[in-house]
Amino acid sequence: MEIKLKINGINKEVTIKEGEYLQSALKKLGFLNVRKGCETGSCGLCTVLLDGKPTLSCSTLAVRGIGKDITTLEGESVEVAKFAEVLTGEGADQCGYCSPGFTLTVIAMKRELESPTIDEIKHYLTGNLCRCTGYMGQLRAVKKYMEVK
Amino acid sequence: MFTIKQHLMAQSIEEGYETLVKNRNNVILGGTGFLKLGNKNINIGIDLSDLDLDYIREDENNIEIGPMTTFRSVETNKLLRENFDGIIAKSVEEIVGIQLRSVITAGATVASKYGFSDFITALLSLNTQVELYKGGIISLDEYLAEEKIPRDILVRIIIKKDGKRAAFKTMRNSKSDYAVLNCAVSDLDGEYRVAVGARPGRAVVKTISNEEVNNKIDEKIEAVVNEMKFGKNMRASGEYREMIAKVLIRRCLEELESK
């Protein structure tokens, strides 16, 4: 089945199988930053923004992306560059496998929450697992980024 | 992982229902968060996402939740945060992360009668009804009491706006894991509805009034817990669950008293 998806503001066509998920469709289109991790809905590695909301692409049927704005890391280059600087500055990027999903969630959080508390930040980021950093460096980076205007 | 032979974007609930009852392997697709964890060979996957079933609205008497409403909408919705002391919204906010909650749906959860569900427990403590496309409107108590899951489509969750105050508590071994136990208590003029879920079986509810127990918290807890069964699974034993139930019910009752 051929479907049209709007990814980072650009319309793309992709052929998918019945029941295929968005993560797999995005991979076919070359968006390799959209990672595949647990595929059970638990790790957040496959996060993309769907109409601005962090959403698991491994658990969203590709057809449900039709008519929506799909954003991957490539579509947020300005914010990504700002966050990457603080993230690496805090030593919070190690193997980097979780970084695309995590970064997109942080960018969405900055837009959605005004002056969040530490607990609100932690709550927003619960769905993004990281096997390397122990989270403290990430949290320091997020706090710095939230202050970046 | 499941497979789907054919994906049907239903144009009406009737079309979805007719397709559902034609073949045992035709299945309604909610958020598909749970379906994808199984390995069902689905003949026709019936998609309801074009039918405007993603809503939370109110009229004079009720709050209504559409079946395709995601848990993220439930969590952030103003109406649900402002009514019943926000317990419906609170009940979903510890389920994994916001990315998953943006996918999984209210209708699939209630229709499937999951024992572990935090959302069902919160709804059960309130005056909640479900509307099935063919089965009509029935109370959630009645829906859960029926062992079988009907071949029907859940089209609406209806919560009566009767001014109940409520409290919800859940206990997890680790954040974002399934609950070891969850509990919700509502109070309307000294009439309490105490719902306990993840026992680990389906949530059950007991009603108790202040008059019956001389307004004593300990007596209320005993009266409720003695009538409930607790079992074991990989997360906890039955004995442990019973102890936790007493603690969570007490915390709910104390929270209600302090309001």
Ligand SMILES: Cc1cc2nc3c(=O)[nH]c(=O)nc-3n(C[C@H](O)[C@H](O)[C@H](O)COP(=O)(O)OP(=O)(O)OC[C@H]3O[C@@H](n4cnc5c(N)ncnc54)[C@H](O)[C@@H]3O)c2cc1C
């Ligand atoms: C990784 C993970 C962790 C979770 N952790 C928790 C937790 O801690 N606490 C908790 O309470 N829940 C938890 N859940 C369950 C979650 O809350 C949902 O209950 C579950 O995912 C089902 O919702 P869905 O939209 O994904 O349903 P689907 O997977 O789409 O469907 C589930 C079933 O419901 C049927 N169905 C769907 N819609 C309807 C309808 N309108 N009418 C009739 N039948 C219908 C489907 O045919 C299917 O049989 C978790 C789920 C996942 C994937």
Ligand code: FES
């Ligand atoms: S790969 Fe999607 S949640 Fe883990």
Ligand code: FES
């Ligand atoms: S940096 Fe390796 S998983 Fe997060």
